[in-house]
Amino acid sequence: MNFTLAHRLNGIEKSLIRQVSDLAGPNAIPLGLGEPSFPTPQPLLEAARKFLEKGHVPYTPNAGLRELRELIAKATGRGIDHNWVCVTVGGQEAIFIAMLALVNLGDDVLIPNPGYPAYRTVAKLLGANIVDLPLRAQNGFSVSAEDVERAVTLKTKLIFLNSPQNPTGAVDSASELQRIAQLIAKRDIWVISDEVYSRIYYGEAPISIARFAEKAIVVDSLSKTFSMTGWRLGWVIAPPELMQHLVALNQNAITCAPTVSQRVAMVALQGAADTAVGEMRDEYRRRREIMMESVKKFVGRPYTEPRGAFYLWLDVSHAVQEYGSTLELAKELVKQKQTVVSPGIGFGSRGEGYLRLSFAAEPEQIREGVKRLGEFLNETV
Ligand code: PMP
Numbered sequence: 617m618n619f620t621l622a623h624r625l626n627g628i629e630k631s632l633i634r635q636v637s638d639l640a641g642p643n644a645i646p647l648g649l650g651e652p653s654f655p656t657p658q659p660l661l662e663a664a665r666k667f668l669e670k671g672h673v674p675y676t677p678n679a680g681l682r683e684l685r686e687l688i689a690k691a692t693g694r695g696i697d698h699n700w701v702c703v704t705v706g707g708q709e710a711i712f713i714a715m716l717a718l719v720n721l722g723d724d725v726l727i728p729n730p731g732y733p734a735y736r737t738v739a740k741l742l743g744a745n746i747v748d749l750p751l752r753a754q755n756g757f758s759v760s761a762e763d764v765e766r767a768v769t770l771k772t773k774l775i776f777l778n779s780p781q782n783p784t785g786a787v788d789s790a791s792e793l794q795r796i797a798q799l800i801a802k803r804d805i806w807v808i809s810d811e812v813y814s815r816i817y818y819g820e821a822p823i824s825i826a827r828f829a830e831k832a833i834v835v836d837s838l839s840k841t842f843s844m845t846g847w848r849l850g851w852v853i854a855p856p857e858l859m860q861h862l863v864a865l866n867q868n869a870i871t872c873a874p875t876v877s878q879r880v881a882m883v884a885l886q887g888a889a890d891t892a893v894g895e896m897r898d899e900y901r902r903r904r905e906i907m908m909e910s911v912k913k914f915v916g917r918p919y920t921e922p923r924g925a926f927y928l929w930l931d932v933s934h935a936v937q938e939y940g941s942t943l944e945l946a947k948e949l950v951k952q953k954q955t956v957v958s959p960g961i962g963f964g965s966r967g968e969g970y971l972r973l974s975f976a977a978e979p980e981q982i983r984e985g986v987k988r989l990g991e992f993l994n995e996t997v
Pocket of ligand 1: 706782812836845
């Protein structure tokens with residue numbers, strides 16, 4: 617077909633993670649995507665059924681149901697009200713509208729490297745100048761205020777933080793977050809704090825930079841905490857002066873988040889599924905152990921102990937030369953061993969040499985997938 621695409625899409629492609637997982641057949645072992653294997657907790661399914669039985673599913677206000685916004689505000693413990701909250705279609709849309717509201721052509725946006733690929737893609741779409749915020753192995757991949765200080769310029773508009781972190785499982789320390797908050801205080805620099813894994817952690821609870829910084833935007837969702845990825849329900853929290861603009865963007869992009877998902881979110885945030893959330897966290901803790909043991913036994917390469925989220929960051933730098941990149945390595949692993957993992961390069965240049973293994977999969981799949989990865993690496997390197 618003969619047509620011209622908008623210039624802003626130059627260089628925007630399907631994520632490398634999806635490129636690998638799309639090669640896999642239905643029986644491949646899924647250690648690639650961050651997709652929890654649990655069903656949505658029963659009390660939430662019941663809430664959805666009850667609401668749908670009434671048969672009337674209207675729009676909600678553009679910012680979402682007032683009661684839901686109040687519950688989200690209350691859950692922060694920061695003494696804020698519903699005027700700080702907009703309900704979105706997952707954390708993903710929250711990231712999108714927050715960037716759309718703040719970033720001008722050529723603005724510097726600091727993006728964790730390695731980090732969640734969507735930050736980079738959306739920044740590129742908006743014509744931002746992407747500046748690496750390096751996450752370093754010697755810091756366990758958590759953010760360092762010194763690195764932020766080094767990367768900030770007069771053109772800096774936005775800094776992305778993500779704790780617990782995808783892909784490394786790192787959790788940022790309160791002291792570094794405090795120092796970053798001090799660095800940006802009184803400047804026209806915002807922080808987007810992506811907290812979609814905030815309730816999945818294995819040691820100390822993660823802390824939000826919003827406790828220290830005035831210009832903080834928090835992104836969260838039901839997806840990971842409640843195993844509700846397909847319900848597409850998230851939210852963005854920001855000071856009311858910015859929020860009114862985020863709501864205008866939300867209105868024009870999606871009108872409102874799905875009404876049934878908002879109803880279910882209200883029930884979830886009132887605690888109806890807290891038992892299930894606790895059980896899932898216990899199960900992630902168990903799967904994390906299984907994955908670390910399996911990696912020691914079958915792969916024998918260094919890895920970062922996950923402190924949050926459900927990813928293990930594995931060093932396979934010894935094998936990269938053989939394949940040219942972790943993308944080719946991961947593709948070959950799918951072909952030869954029907955096992956999907958995420959190539960580190962998909963998370964930024966500093967991710968090269970690593971694989972991200974998801975332990976959101978079933979324990980048996982974790983054991984078998986890591987075993988196959990070990991065999992693959994031993995056979996070929
Ligand atoms: N942020 C991070 C770090 C993620 O890993 C994901 C999903 N994989 C999202 C945001 C978006 O999730 P959702 O839109 O389902 O809330």
